[in-house]
Amino acid sequence: MDESNSVEERNNDEASKRIRKRKSIVSTGIEERNSVEERNNVAPSKRIRKRKPIVVSTDIEERNSVEEKNNEPLGFFAPFRHLVKMGFRLRLLENESLAVVHVPGPSDDAFDVNGNCHVWSIAKIITAAVHFAHNYPLDSSDRFFLDYGMLSDELLTFMASSSFDFEKSLYNPLVSKWPLKINVQLGYIGKSSTNFVSNIVEPSSGEILVRNVIQLVAIDKETRKPTPFPSWWKEKHGDKAVRKEPLIVQKLSKPDDAHTYTFRVSWSETDMYNHVNWASYVVYSINALHHGIKEGVLRGINKEVVKNGVQRMQMAYFGECVEGDQLTVYFWEVEDQPRTVYFDIERDGTSVFQNTLTFHQ
Template identity: 85%
Template sequence: MEEGNSAEERNNAEASKRIRKRKPIVVSTDMEEGNSVEERNHVEASKRIRKRKPIVVSTDMEEGKSVDERNHVEARLFAPFRHLEKIGYRLRLLENESLAVVHVPGLSDDAFDVDGNCHVWSIVKMIGRAVDFAHCYPLDSSERFFLDYGILFDRLFTFMASSSFEFNKCLYEPLVSKWPLKVNVQLGYIGKSSTNFVNNVVEPSSGEILVRNINQLVAIDKETRKPTPFPSWWKEKHGEKAVRKEPLIVQKLSKPDNAHTYTLRASWSETDLYNHVNWTSYVVYSIDALRHGIKEGVLRGMNKEVVKNGIQRMQMAYFGECVEGDQLTVYFWEVKDQPRTVYFDIERDGTSVFQNTLTYHQ
């Protein structure tokens, strides 16, 4: 275990070892065919960097400041994350500050379906919270942030353009502990006005990578609400830390005429701080549509037995935004000779706002 872990974390690790009385599952470093050399190198690098001594982020205020000054700084910088701190979120950096390790308590009790599998949207939400924590939690009272990402928000928004997930099959094994977990966050790529981050969910006691995620983001100017280039200083300062070196490109799907449909209305509980439908909500819409198709018997290759095996891959692309009250139509279909795979296209007023591809484990 890494230095500084709590007694509870160490006890959980020992308990996990005793429960599993078998050879630990080893995650293959062979990525999906077609992935770049940089991605494969990243997996190997992740193994090496776990052995390096991390920097523990301190929340101590600078000496010499008055109580009022310290309270003001703490309220402005740290207060938005106090609830996460209270439930166990911790941020640690490697010596070169190119990797953020977010310790999270794990999945909640309502994160599992009737088959005992993790809801994929619960995993997506957990990764989203951990990435936000890594990006925006201040490293100290001098307003330093991991990769200076928090500073970018002074004039920029980011829009999720695309996202990919690979779920290790051991994620769905009951004996593999989901409490606590670590989320490793690294810069993947910086382009002119887009960037991506590589995020790995790790089981601490074994070091197994349970989920691998890449999120492609586009910089949006707060005033014009249009894509805008990243500052040159940010690219020059952090560009060499990128581990992927290429954008995540998800090809747009071509919806067939015989696609099945599922309709819904976006609700307030599915929106985010910007009052837009949260990017994770579209995952819920996709799986609800899939379950509807299974119940209605309109899918040939998908049934309850297939979905029990859990999702293996998920690729998403975002084209627009939705708000509370929008009427949405989820189109879904299968393709011959592509088993255990379902495609989705979500439209608002006849315009595609989101597409998704789900492939299940054998």
């Protein structure tokens, strides 16, 4: 009897030990899972807290409180005030001859199926940065970079031509594009035309990813015809010009055997003036290009060439279009110009835009 009790007690003790051990193991597993969950939940938040927001130092005077800035009318800047909330920041260097605009970078829909950033998205980023630099009031006296706000009170400016040079690193997924820095400078002042030079810079390395020149023409608000720039503006800022010459884009001669792509302008392709946005013409060109690739009418351009990304783009504007206009894109290649396509967009038989695209090798 004693022996049987002793055996039972030993068995019970061993069973209890096994149960306690299993409980210990289960408990440890739960603690480990909890620990992992806590690390998954807590560690990222710690890392986020360690990544302090990028605060751009500025030479611009603070004129009002944040609340007042959010609520007050900003005059001519009003159409672009959303850029402030998006994170655009401005500072002036080199005796206010250089505007440095810090921008968040391209959005996720700015990339194509090959992972390359659309050139029209880059064009829009530069345009936004230039508008921001020109129209953001610097202080309570409503000073503007290069007095462009004052200039805009007297006349309008419209784009006549533009050129872009895209470095191959722009298409390298290992090169960060968030955020970006865009340097804007006066390039040239003529009688009734001017241009601005903009470079997109990767902030951490200082590498230039895109070089751009925009040629603008001064337009009289009443007659809607070219008009000279005021003499005070040329005298005050002429010595800040870094290019010293206009951007001249030669007009293309369309061949008789050019390929065609026809469409109608949609409302979403227009701007705040209800005209076709200048970047939309770039979209039309590239849509026509891919139409040509699909139809197999191009000899030197195919999907593999397009994957390399655009190296150079030159554009010239001759007219304006509005919603509902039917446009025809004529496009062609030249035998001794590899990886290059030429475009001429017409409305009712009249050229309104021309473009040349050259792709990286």
